[in-house]
Amino acid sequence: MDTLATDEIIVERALTGDAEAFGELVRRWERRIFALTYGMLGREEDARDATQETFLAAFRNLRGFRGEAKVSSWLHRIAVNQCISRQRRSKVRSEQALEEEHETSFTTPRSYSPAHVAEGRQETAAVRRAINSLPVELRQVIVMKEFEELTFREIADALELPLSTVKSRLYTALKQLQMRLQKFESRN
């Protein structure tokens, strides 16, 4: 598979029945889509499921992709919708459960001292909690920007929002996160 081919060319190939083409698209985007779903859902297992569902939904709707938007925007939109519908289904998980899962989810670098690890975990747990507490419309823009490093235009395309709305939502999201993290710091 030509790795220099654009996403749009890969989609065209996939539409002609080239099964490997879609695999290439998945390989290109799975990490970033996982980042998005993880940022949105805050739970590794849910994020994996949502990532997989995103690509399955994309594959099923491949013929519906008209090329008006970029493939990446299209994939992100599907991923965001997957996350939102998943959250609607499962509602809000208890913070305690999230905390317990987080403790066992990730391995930590050995070079870190226990105190550093504990501090880092507390900080990342606080960030995760703060992001999870944001309203969905703010969470999705902050995750798309910070986790996926999409441009304002790309976010606007993916969410079908005006550019100015994306910027104002990002500003509001950062402001709210700043306030929540300050509270966390003052408590510790």
Add this chain to the structure above:
Amino acid sequence: MNEIQNSPGCERASELIAFLYGEADEHEVRDFRLHLQQCGGCREEVASFGDVRQSITAWRDEALAGFVSTPLTAQPRTKSALAALRQFFDLSPLWLKGATALAAVTFCVLAGLALFRSNHNEVSTKVYTEQDIDRIVKEALVQQARLQLPVQTPSPENITLNSPKPKPKNSRASSPTQFARSQRPLSKQEREQLAAELRLLSSDDDATLHLLGDRINQ
């Protein structure tokens, strides 16, 4: 210095965000830097937002460190024959599609004709068992006897039908299988007749057969 606090009064949030994320153009960057020199609120926000972003980045890096490729790509799908065929048709030029379709139709017609002809030329392959042959022979004999009845004039011998009919000595009515299945010992004449009918005998075999026959008769 007269500083403008970044409050609802300082409506440069959009520029701040563009500056923070490096998406402002050169002119906007220069302009906002000048503003930052005067606006403590914006300076504070840029600094605190930078901290927030660092925390998010730390969380993101930690989260993505645990990322392993999903099974969706870990098990690449193998192309089915149907998919390969579909791909062939999708990629083929129109003339090739037409030629393939014509060839397929011709093949189907020829295959149909061949099937039709083979059905008509089908030879009965019924296998007859020994019992079947005996039954057919008996039926034929009965039929033959019936046909002969009106021609023959009734005689006293014919009236006593149940009495065994003596066989003429030179009659060839007995078949080789009848000789073979007969339980009684064969007479010499019968053996010779059987051998002649079977046409098995060379001069040497004759002797063997006689010997065998003699042994059986003993």
